[in-house]
Amino acid sequence: MSKLLWKCLLISPGVLLANLAFSGAALAAEIPVQTEVKQQANSLPKDSSLSQTQQYSDETAQVTSVSQFSDVQPTDWAFQALQSLVERYGCIAGYPNGTYRGNRALTRYEFAAGLNACLDRVNELIATATADLVTKEDLATLQRLQEEFSAELATLRGRVDTLEARTAELEANQFSTTTKLVGEVIFNVSDIFGSDKRAVPSGVDPDTAPDLDSNIIFADRVRLRLNSSFTGSDLLQIRLQSRNITPYDTNVTGTNMTRFGFDGNQDNDTVIDKVNYTFNLSEAVQVKVDAADGNIYDNINNFNPDLASDAKGALSRYGRFSPIYRTGFGGAGATITFNPKGSFSASAAYIARTANNSGSDGGLTNGAYTALGQIAFQPSDAFNIGLTYARNYQNSLSGVNMFEGTGSVYAGNPFNGVATVANHYGVEVAFKPSSKLTISGWYGYSNAEAKADGTGVDEGDEASMNYWAATLALKDFGKEGNLLGLIFGQPPKVSDNDAFTSAARTTRREDNDTSYHLEALYRLQLTDNISVTPGAIVIFNPEHNNDNDTIYVGTLRTTFTF
Incomplete structure (x- = not known):
């Protein structure tokens, strides 16, 4: 036993x-x-x-x-x-x-x-x-x-x-116990056509415009992100970027309305273009600090979940989200979100464009800045609405570009380079009747004021701008992972302006007509890491000028992620 x-x-x-x-x-x-x-x-x-x-x-x-x-x-x-x-x-x-x-x-x-x-x-x-x-x-x-x-x-x-x-x-x-490398590469083939001349603003003779350069181009963008976490709930992001995608802007088509959301040309020189750190003060408070190239649209809900990505979403710059989120970009600052996981949340952001400049028109508080506040309400997964307010100031040191290259020339620079302060108001909505369909839209109104005298401009001159868009995203269309997207709207337009185009004061810097933005895209998800997106962008009456011919942009974007 x-x-x-x-x-x-x-x-x-x-x-x-x-x-x-x-x-x-x-x-x-x-x-x-x-x-x-x-x-x-x-x-x-x-x-x-x-x-x-x-x-x-x-x-x-x-x-x-x-x-x-x-x-x-x-x-x-x-x-x-x-x-x-x-x-x-x-x-x-x-x-x-x-x-x-x-x-x-x-x-x-x-x-x-x-x-x-x-x-x-x-x-x-x-x-x-x-x-x-x-x-x-x-x-x-x-x-x-x-x-x-x-x-x-x-x-x-x-x-x-x-x-x-x-x-x-x-x-x-292993590379690091705290850091993960994430990569993204875009190959893009595109061309512009439909007009012999570049678009011109209202009040300018179209016959004096340069010819439209129509030529097929092939370009790329490469991004490498180092994502580090030290506590498990924080994130330090350092991004390296190189690209050579020529923007279809005023120098090419005569208008910024034809720009891609992923364009930019640094001749493929590699730079560290983004540095930020996100952490939780508590379960109800999240903080993101941007040290370089901070963008408000990266930090808070922009209410266009399926089309906001520049690599897999909308092709155009305007089709990604409301231009109110572009009033603060490319600088340093911080964003605080209260109750980030709740049905009701509030966000406050401050971005300074020239925070690293010690000059009298620069710095964290004396230079160009954007202060933004947003209230978001999401009672269910099917409905999401936001109310947004932003106040921004730009001057000659930062350059005046009110909506970061969306809308007309007058809307982006209403007082011809004079220091400008503006109040922006926006409402954004996202509606998901099913898990595969998202309908989003936005409306915005802005009021700008000149802060100095200039050519055809008096200090105190005011201008009003407005814009709107509606988007539709249909997921798993034809195959799981695919995406069909449609976007239609009016890019930022100056509806009223006290300033003139020159000292002669013969033509106001106003958009007399109305442009319409139409975009269609179809993303084919070939594998988990490769997608191909053919699409087209159509701008009717570019620069809000009926005298301009319709401009068409055709593109094929291939995105690799790893």
């Missing part, structure tokens, strides 16, 4: 270890290697003491019946096994609140505590020689199981050894 009990002592932990190991191996086979490394790193003990093992032992409570577990039901697939271990062998413990938590992962400390409880029970059985609990048949069964599964146990040991070796190799060669 003592020999059999000694086998019981040897075999029982082995069976327990085998069961736990088989379960762990099955789970590990479904988890990517990167996750395995992180989970194993998190499970390693911080020191060699057994204090934490003792902590788990102290936090568990021995039960005498499986019915004492509130979260274990007779219909559970493991009910019979738990009932046997609890009521026959008495080596299964629960948590003080009466739960077993059978669906959660097992830590090494908890495993040690459970194994210790079973070993204590085996020692007790040996000491008391309770024959009716441990029988010869039980020991024979254990021995037979060990013999029958010897091959599987050997295979399992080999898999565990291999996994440990792979984990050690990854830990030794």
Whole structure:
């Protein structure tokens, strides 16, 4: 009998270890290697003491019946096994609140505590020689199981050894324990056509405009982001960018209305163009600090979820979101969002365009700036509405560009380069009648004031601008991952302006007619990492001038992500 009990002592932990190991191996086979490394790193003990093992032992409570577990039901697939271990062998413990938590992962400390409880029970059985609990048949069964599964146990040991070796190799060669590299590459083929002449503003003779340069171009943009987290809830982002995509702006088409959302040409020189840090002050307050190239539209909800991305969403600059979010761009500052995960949230942002300039017209507070506040209400996943106000100031040091290259020339620069302050008001809506359809839109009104005298401009002159758009995004159209997008609207337009185009004061800097923006795109998701988006942008009456011919922009954007 003592020999059999000694086998019981040897075999029982082995069976327990085998069961736990088989379960762990099955789970590990479904988890990517990167996750395995992180989970194993998190499970390693911080020191060699057994204090934490003792902590788990102290936090568990021995039960005498499986019915004492509130979260274990007779219909559970493991009910019979738990009932046997609890009521026959008495080596299964629960948590003080009466739960077993059978669906959660097992830590090494908890495993040690459970194994210790079973070993204590085996020692007790040996000491008391309770024959009716441990029988010869039980020991024979254990021995037979060990013999029958010897091959599987050997295979399992080999898999565990291999996994440990792979984990050690990854830990030794990983880029960083805190930083992840994210890459994005855009290839773009495009052309413009439909007019012989470039567009001109209202009041300018179209015959004097330069010819429209129509030529197929092929260009690229590359972005690499280093995303670092130090606490698990914060994010430090450093972005490197190179690109050579010529903007279809006033120098090419005569208007900024034809610009892409992803354009920009630095002759593919690589620069660090974005640095920011996001963290939570509390569960209800999130803060983002921009040190370089801060953009308000990156920091708060812009209410166009499927088309806001410049790499996978709208092709045009205007089609991504309301221009009110472009009033603060390319600077340093901070954004605070209150209740970011709630149905009701509020955001406040401050971006200074020339924060790093120590001149009298620069700095964090004396130079060009935008202060923005927004209230967002999302009573359900199907409906989202925002009310936004922004006040911005721009001068000759920063350049006057009220809407970051969207809308007409007059709307972006109503007083011909004179320092300008403006109040902007906007309402944005996103409606999702189904998980695959999103209808979004925005309306904005702005009032600008000249802060100095200039050619044809008196200090105190005022101008009014307005704009609107409606968008439709249909996801999984034709195939899962694909996206059909339609955008129609009126880019920013000067409806009233006290200033004139010249000292002669013969023509006001107003947009006499109305331009319309029409855009259609279809994103084909070829793989998880590659998408191709053909599309077209049509600008009717460019520069809000009926004398200009309609301009068409055709493009094929290919996006690689990794």
